[in-house]
Amino acid sequence: MKVDLYERIWMWGVGVVLTLFFTTTAIAALGHHFQPPSHVETIDPQAAMKDPRFTPQGVRLDSEGRVHADIIALMFTWLPPEFSVPAETPVTFHLTSIDVTHGFEIVRTNGQSMVVPGYISQFTTQFNQPGEYLIACNEYCGIGHQGMMAKMQVVPKTEWKAPQVAVQPESEVSHDH
Ligand code: CUA
Numbered sequence: 379m380k381v382d383l384y385e386r387i388w389m390w391g392v393g394v395v396l397t398l399f400f401t402t403t404a405i406a407a408l409g410h411h412f413q414p415p416s417h418v419e420t421i422d423p424q425a426a427m428k429d430p431r432f433t434p435q436g437v438r439l440d441s442e443g444r445v446h447a448d449i450i451a452l453m454f455t456w457l458p459p460e461f462s463v464p465a466e467t468p469v470t471f472h473l474t475s476i477d478v479t480h481g482f483e484i485v486r487t488n489g490q491s492m493v494v495p496g497y498i499s500q501f502t503t504q505f506n507q508p509g510e511y512l513i514a515c516n517e518y519c520g521i522g523h524q525g526m527m528a529k530m531q532v533v534p535k536t537e538w539k540a541p542q543v544a545v546q547p548e549s550e551v552s553h554d555h
Contacts, residue, residue: 411502423495426450426476431498437461437469439540445469451480451493454522456513462531463505464538470502481517484530492517505532 381389426432427450435457437447445467450457452475463469473482473493480493491499505511515526 419498419500420496421474421498423474423476426474431472432474437463437541446472448472449474449482449528451475451477451482451515451526453477453520454515454526456482456515456526456528458528460529460531462533462538464535465508465532466504466506466535467538468502468504470500473499478519479517480515480519480526483514483516485512485514487511490516508532508534 421429421431432448432450435448435450437445439445445463447461447463447469449461449471451473471482471489471491473491474497475493475495477495479495481490482493482499483490487503487505489501489503489505491501493499509532511530511532513528513530515523519526
């Protein structure tokens with residue numbers, strides 16, 4: 379089959395670009411662990427405020443010492459509106475909304491997820507630079523959308539203190555519905 383020179387150049391060009399696309403995606407997903415947040419776990423949005431998975435809201439350690447942040451979105455704030463996490467430590471965020479869809483964005487980081495009522499969005503990331511981070515809502519959710527913010531303090535690992543309520547007592551899990 380005779381392929382014209384220009385055609386051959388374009389074919390090679392397309393091949394190279396496609397290879398680049400697939401390679402960068404593979405590196406981001408497998409090498410840098412940039413993965414889409416899960417939407418697997420469900421929750422009753424009307425009961426979310428009392429759900430043991432979100433009571434109290436905020437940062438906690440699990441029994442293995444891993445850091446979790448449980449955050450509720452509502453028009454037009456994040457609960458809790460301020461929290462602190464240790465630097466250079468993986469933090470797993472669990473997010474849910476009690477009303478409409480919001481967008482959780484830790485500005486200038488890769489910590490970002492849609493927050494959809496009825497679901498718990500989860501992702502894990504870490505912050506290497508201590509300091510104050512702004513959390514904004516990046517999904518239009520109503521008249522107060524632009525004021526929907528929270529603050530996250532990233533504290534050097536050695537100075538960070540785990541919150542007092544470290545592990546959720548099992549007894550609260552079963553009966554308050
Ligand atoms: Cu919440 Cu926009």
